[in-house]
Amino acid sequence: MANPLQFMQQVRTEVGKVVWPSRREVFLTTVMVLCLAIVTSLFFFLVDLLIRGGLTQVLRFFG
Template sequence: MAKTSPAEYISQVRAEARKVVWPTRKETIQTAIMVLIMTTILAFFFLGVDTVFRSIVNFLIGLIG
């Protein structure tokens, strides 16, 4: 593996950074909104699953005691 000097490394990093296609403000906002919506949906889903499992466990514990 060839050694790269710090100056050459910085040059390569800058060259790669120029290739990056950054999202527009509109795309960023749309993505953030979708993340919030999906997070909310998943939170309610897991709340429901947790409630069902809690009910099952409480029922089973009630059978024992």
């Protein structure tokens, strides 16, 4: 086990290797996440609508 001073030096070295995204990359990935969330929510809304309509028809038929 490394002593605390060596550990802190290693942490500082590793943090120095981190590549931070640019403002443009953050913006683009945020827009992509929002677009995919909208597409996914629309998909599940339509699937729910289809299943609900199907079940309603089945219940009307047997009820």
